[in-house]
Amino acid sequence: DAGVTQSPTHLIKTRGQHVTLRCSPISGHKSVSWYQQVLGQGPQFIFQYYEKEERGRGNFPDRFSARQFPNYSSELNVNALLLGDSALYLCASSLNFVGTGADTQYFGPGTRLTVL
Amino acid sequence: AQSVSQHNHHVILSEAASLELGCNYSYGGTVNLFWYVQYPGQHLQLLLKYFSGDPLVKGIKGFEAEFIKSKFSFNLRKPSVQWSDTAEYFCAVNGQYNFNKFYFGSGTKLNVKP
Numbered sequence: 389d390a391g392v393t394q395s396p397t398h399l400i401k402t403r404g405q406h407v408t409l410r411c412s413p414i415s416g417h418k419s420v421s422w423y424q425q426v427l428g429q430g431p432q433f434i435f436q437y438y439e440k441e442e443r444g445r446g447n448f449p450d451r452f453s454a455r456q457f458p459n460y461s462s463e464l465n466v467n468a469l470l471l472g473d474s475a476l477y478l479c480a481s482s483l484n485f486v487g488t489g490a491d492t493q494y495f496g497p498g499t500r501l502t503v504l
Numbered sequence: 505a506q507s508v509s510q511h512n513h514h515v516i517l518s519e520a521a522s523l524e525l526g527c528n529y530s531y532g533g534t535v536n537l538f539w540y541v542q543y544p545g546q547h548l549q550l551l552l553k554y555f556s557g558d559p560l561v562k563g564i565k566g567f568e569a570e571f572i573k574s575k576f577s578f579n580l581r582k583p584s585v586q587w588s589d590t591a592e593y594f595c596a597v598n599g600q601y602n603f604n605k606f607y608f609g610s611g612t613k614l615n616v617k618p
Contacts, residue, residue: 391547421606430508430594430608431548444604478548485604493606495540495548 390415392481392496400502401469409464409499413481419443420462421493422454423478431478437462438485466501474503506531508595510609517585518617525580525612527569527595537578538596538606539569548594554578565589587618 393412401407413420419438423431436444437456451467460481466473477500480493509528517523529535539551552563559571569580578595595609 423606423608428610430510430596430610431606433605433607436604446605480548492550492553494550497547 392479392494394477394479394496394499396499397497398500398502400504402504403469403471405469405503406465406467407469407501409466409477409479409501411462411464411479411481411496413460413462413479414494417481417483417494418460419482419485419491420456420460421480421482422462422464423480424448425476425478425498427475434464443485469503471503474501476500506597506599506605506607508597508607508609510593510595510612512612513610514613514615516615516617519587520584521616523580523582523585523589523614525593525595525614527578527580527609528576529578529595529597529607530576531597531599533599535597535599537569537571539563539567539578539580540594540596540608541591542594543591551580551593585614585616587616590614590616 395410421436422434425431433446435454440456454464456462476498478498479496482491482493507530511526537554540548541551542548552561554561554571562568592611592613594611598606
């Protein structure tokens, strides 16, 4: 079975540009979460989506947005890119709503974003 | 706000040595606790998790962790490490008021010498 897939693998953008990152969850999984991992740090929670609705948001500016599609895939959008947005962006999927903590998140390989 | 502290940033051990990685969290309510591992070139994967019940949790590959509520700790242990345990280990927590938000520690890089 395919795991969580993310595209693209790597991306280089310049300051002020916009970027869209994509994630396909494991088949049957309805929840997708996004994380930002800056070099040398642990993943930081950005969003969680379940059944196409936002269920949680971390401490990120409004430049960050996301959505989930009817097939449960998801996009993360970042506007007006800053140098500090350079990071590995991770997507994780789980079968159900992670809110109870009882569900396991499965992580994808990530998209490495470099902002010049 | 919740936070997770992993005090050991880099640990070097010889094979067969015992391992204990520290994890402390700050949160006053009910928490769920996790350890994730990232082997070189691989994705983050769940090692073990604690929700409730027995505070000693056993995970994959011989790892275990003990939840000590009074110390706000969830330390990871393994009696005898192998070279294949070389990886980065992350502690994570979510809490009863924000179960949908996970907070990760900064990670501990473990290097096991053969």
